[in-house]
Amino acid sequence: MTGTEGPALLRVRDLKTYFVTEQGKGTARAVDDVSFDLYPGETLGIVGESGCGKTVTSLSILRLVPEPPGHILPGSVIEFEGRNLLALAAPELRAVRGNQIAMIFQEPMTSLNPVFTVGDQIAEAAIVHQHLSRKAARARAIEMLQLVGIPDPKERVDHYPHQLSGGMRQRVMIAMALVCHPKVLIADEPTTALDVTIQAQILELLDRLQNELGMAVLLITHDLGVVAGHADRVVVMYAGRVVETAPTSGLFEQPTHPYTEGLLAAVPRIDAPRSRLHAIPGQVPAATAWPTGCRFHPRCPYAWDKCVTQEPPQLETGAPGHTARCWLVTEPERRQAKR
Amino acid sequence: MMAWLVRRLVASLAIIFAVVTFVFILIHAAPGKSCGQIEFDVDPAVCDQLTKQFGLDKPLHVQYWRYLAALAQGNFGYSFSLHRPVRDALADTIPFTLQLAGAALVLDFLLGLGLGIYQAGRVNRLPDVVLSHATLFIYSLPTFWLALILMLVFAEEFRWFPVGGPNDAILCPVVDSLYCVADRLWHLVLPAATLGLVGAAGTARFQRAAMLEVANQDYVRTARAKGVPERRVVLRHQLRNALLSFITRFGLAFPFVLTGAVLIETIYAWPGMGRLAFDAILTRDYPLVTATALIASTVVVVGNLLADMLMGVADPRLRVRASADVEIATA
């Protein structure tokens, strides 16, 4: 089901989304030249710390970034099935949103409208895109509730968001997103706000639905465990850029970029003797002032003078589908000189 | 739901009761004979007779119980200054105040809501900036001053509207024809506009802020992500939630209108309850004063009750259901 054969469903190239800050603190370059592909039927994980730009990237795809402070720079390309989403007129964009590409968000409580029933909100997508009658849409809503595993769907369809638990609300969000059988589902940290046990259930649900409906999933998360268990390929982001792209197994077996190494090392292991937790020294820099050269160099244990002055491009590591934005790819001997 | 309603009704009655008691005490605590000394001369003999007749020289608590008993029977007492039962005086004036208040409130809500929504849709662009300043200005005006200005400009200068009064005294001493109804409406325009404009300015400012606050909410973003057309996002998702804040302010409109009525009716010679109350207070016509206070506070309390009920209907989070809201722990 997964595979990088055939043309990409979603092609993001040179995406730049900047924000204007108040008081002339400069422009926050939240997403600064991001490129990746999403193929039909696969799950692509986007991983990174808070502030790396992954959420803004996902919002940019459907142009949900609030326009006054933020704007997507010309020259950015987001192609879906060959059409540039950034060039679409409003009505055409609306036809894509929720219909071909759907999105679910992190906080299910605030992302659902408190004054409408769950059924109304699910049905709305069907009414807007498929022009179903209210009765037919309501029936669809009940179907969807059943699909996402909510018990007593005929009763629950008339409940309000505040009457549901967190996990159920997220299931409702998923139902709402999938009503029109989109080809792509963007899931922005769907489980971050949920309990650990519920997290597992939701992720399993997403897997099942993906198989049943044959859609591609863009899974954004900061949790490497989630990525390991549910993503086919991974994109690692740091400081507004993609620093490594690889199939999941390749990323975990042979992390190339020092940032990825650091992330993996920071995860405590149950099978290793207890020692001090490893942390990546330093902090994520502010988006208004990215470091020169390679953006990770202030925190990198291998950095040398080339890293400070020249920013590395995406370099092929040799393994299939595995690229990294690091000079260590061309000068692997520098790995010995770890600080 | 019913239990809550009953509790609120009882509480409301208690409040009205307390208000009446408070007014009663206040009046009797003031110095001076309560026969009315300011506006007209009452023959001391007549005053004595009235005092005996209505038991004004009896101890306070006796008077109090007599008043309550009379109220229970629908008897509001006798007005000294008007020489008629209070109930009649009220019956004559309340309809006028209702017309004024009703028209003002309609203008207030329609214009205020409309402006607030319009402004929120064009935030920080020229129409919004201009309207923001305009509403701030009007909202800051003393109501009575605006009344005078409007009267000066529209009644005197342009002669579009009459200067005051409820009807043309000569042609329509009684409203008995369609012409007279129209005449009444024509006379209603300026007084209602004065009150309504100031109220609308406040409502518009408030509604604009409420709409903007809602616009930042996550569920609005979700609606857009679903592909809902912008118009529907605003009118269905945003407005519906912003109206919740509006309803909380709804209750405040009643005291505002009542206060305004006193001033407006005095300026425009509108024979309503506000002016009646004012005159009654000046003449220390205490049965009339207590009655108007009673009516006024009943209106306010009922208004608050209505607002609470509306809120309970509009916000599903507040609806208490008979059946238990079971939150199933499993996802």
Added chain:
Amino acid sequence: MRLGNWLALFVALVLAAEIARLTRQRALRRERWRRFFKHRTTSWGLGILAFLAIVALAAPLVAPFGPGDQLGIVDLRNHPPSWAFVLGTDVLSRDVWSRVAWGARVSLGIGALGALVAVSLGTLVGATAGYYSRWVDALLMRGVDVGLALPRIFILLMAVALWDGLPFAALVLAIGLTSWLGTSRLVRAEVLSLREREFVVAARALGAKTGRVIFRHVLPNAAAPIIVSAALGVGNVLLLEASLSFLGIGVAPPDPSWGSIIAEGASTIYTAPWTILFPGLAISLVVMSLNAVADGLRDALDPREEAA
């Protein structure tokens, strides 16, 4: 208007502008006060308030005549604005500008003092109700409900009409006593939410007495809505006083307060509209400025806007 008056007025204007500008400069250094001045209107509001306050304080300097001086009952009545009489004269040939300047003292004074009484009382009652909770809260809040049920103007009309000839202080007190109810509700809500916060619990655990806890810990954190409410309260009191004076039961003529000036001018509104135009504009100017400043205060003090 004599030259001296023009000079004094000019000085007042410059002084007010300087105050506004200096405050702004000082403020821009700290993040929070930078938010206060985010909107242009706040600076203007501050400047206008400063100007009017200075005019009120320096009334003898900026006003060429006294408020009751009749300047020529025969031929100087109802004179439209001119160079000699900047805002015209009224029916008793008194200079309108002088009356407005002197009236500023009365109106602004009542506004400030009345709001002070109202906010103090409201904070006291609200904090007590919110902090002690249970039956103290229930009792106090029922009382507030009763107080709010009767429109303020009714209570004030009765209080003022039933006691003839209320002195100035009593008027201020009466207005303040009827205006504290809204503030108390606000303060109560704030205190209720703050009461369970860790720093309050910690203070209590350390054995601090209730009064100390309230004043030193709870109230400073509840200060934001109280301050905003105070700013708006001055405007409300001002409007209330004007309404009462207009009805003839506030500041009695011939004492000038902006409301009583309008009352006296109402009879000649057609022949001399300037007699009511300018005092009314003065009132709305003050209320507008107060609203602008209150908006700025709200932005400045809103904890949600604090940078992370």
